[in-house]
Amino acid sequence: MKLIAPLTITLFATTALFSQTTMCFKENHNSMSTIEATKLDGGECKSTFTINDMKAKGWSVDDIKITTKESKYNFIYILKKGTDSPTLMAPNANLNEKQLEEKILNRLEAKKVQEEKELKIEEKLKSKIAGKEMYMNKCQSCHGEKGEKTPYNTSRPLKDLSLEEMESAITKYAVEDDVTGYEIIMKPYASMLNDKKIKEVYEYIQTLKISESK
Numbered sequence: 001m002k003l004i005a006p007l008t009i010t011l012f013a014t015t016a017l018f019s020q021t022t023m024c025f026k027e028n029h030n031s032m033s034t035i036e037a038t039k040l041d042g043g044e045c046k047s048t049f050t051i052n053d054m055k056a057k058g059w060s061v062d063d064i065k066i067t068t069k070e071s072k073y074n075f076i077y078i079l080k081k082g083t084d085s086p087t088l089m090a091p092n093a094n095l096n097e098k099q100l101e102e103k104i105l106n107r108l109e110a111k112k113v114q115e116e117k118e119l120k121i122e123e124k125l126k127s128k129i130a131g132k133e134m135y136m137n138k139c140q141s142c143h144g145e146k147g148e149k150t151p152y153n154t155s156r157p158l159k160d161l162s163l164e165e166m167e168s169a170i171t172k173y174a175v176e177d178d179v180t181g182y183e184i185i186m187k188p189y190a191s192m193l194n195d196k197k198i199k200e201v202y203e204y205i206q207t208l209k210i211s212e213s214k
């Protein structure tokens with residue numbers, strides 16, 4: 001499932017006349033916090049100068065386009081040089097450079113938070129599906145459709161166990177060598193589980209309880 005669509009932000013653009021314009025870019029950059037110190041490709045940046053270098057050389061940022069995809073950033077800078085004050089004619093003219101940078105960073109930060117949220121939702125969905133599949137394919141036959149059975153009358157119904165109880169029982173089946181009696185039956189199943197999978201199965205069993213009590 002793909003929840004995150006690539007997104008483009010255009011921050012500002014001016015119609016001011018400049019004697020020189022250049023376009024620099026950086027593709028597949030990992031972090032927005034380091035972009036200022038990263039050598040940019042293209043145009044007058046020549047894979048040699050950072051945006052800070054360019055500013056020091058008298059260029060000013062006229063427009064920045066940032067696109068993101070799978071937590072990588074593509075930056076495109078339009079730089080201009082030659083008139084006295086580019087910001088005078090820009091829509092963001094009331095902001096100074098510092099404020100403008102802040103605005104950009106805030107937007108990126110908000111977008112990052114949003115992306116992380118979407119990733120978490122995706123992760124949760126995956127876990128949910130994994131827990132259900134694991135339980136239905138590997139556990140249900142002995143422990144019952146709703147975790148209500150007591151296989152061979154030796155174990156408690158899984159629906160009554162806390163996560164900690166499940167973890168300690170399963171770990172015990174998996175690690176102990178001299179398992180006896182019916183514990184042997186559980187050993188191969190216990191060996192295919194880890195903490196994450198136990199939790200996923202546990203959470204699936206909790207959803208069965210909810211639907212039962214309705």
Ligand code: HEC
Pocket residue numbers: 134135138139140141142143151152154155156157158161165166167169170181182183184185186189190193201
């Ligand atoms: C072939 C039948 C079988 C299957 C399949 C099976 N179990 Fe078990 N399970 C048992 C038996 C039998 C016991 C009781 C063993 C004993 O005597 O301690 C048990 C015990 C347990 C316990 C401990 C219960 C308690 O009272 O402490 C947990 C937790 C558990 N199983 C989880 C699972 C999970 C999760 C799966 C799927 C990945 C699974 N089992 C698959 C037969 C099975």
